[in-house]
């Protein structure tokens with residue numbers, strides 16, 4: 001069975017959508033994969049409570065306890081690696097995980113590290129994507145699921161969804177419209193990834 005490890009920093013609504021899809025669409029039976037743990041770099045992340053209430057294992061690796069980015073990433077990797085299976089490396093899913101990862105970390109999980117970004121990449125990598133899309137006069141915005149590479153918010157695109165930007169949109173209104181699409185495309189992209197990398201021993 002392949003373990004899926006979801007990394008969050010806040011609300012975890014994408015994590016919820018992924019966990020719900022895994023159950024509804026029977027990922028263990030169909031893909032030999034299960035959501036094994038939710039890990040947060042913030043002990044106060046709201047998503048942790050939801051995960052616990054829904055029977056998911058949770059872990060906290062508080063970035064404030066580490067002097068360097070490298071030390072934090074090393075500690076995080078140790079926790080993730082606790083979910084490795086001999087024949088099945090874990091799939092690591094960043095879902096609103098608000099930390100920049102070191103190249104060493106990205107390299108370690110190359111090909112099995114996914115992220116969702118709230119813009120139509122390659123437009124607007126980084127923060128404040130909705131505000132920037134509105135300021136630029138974009139008529140469409142959206143979200144992108146991609147494989148993580150060393151460069152922030154780059155990497156092969158696995159899935160995208162576009163939404164209209166309406167004339168009087170605030171960044172919050174646009175964010176909500178994009179987020180509802182994130183909840184659709186992230187589980188879909190993960191299911192596609194799992195289908196392509198079907199577990200050997202389910």
Ligand code: GRF
Pocket residue numbers: 008009010011012013014015095096097116117118179182
């Ligand atoms: C999402 O828009 C995600 O794309 C971005 O941060 C937000 C996290 O939302 N990186 P949630 O924690 O999944 O609710």
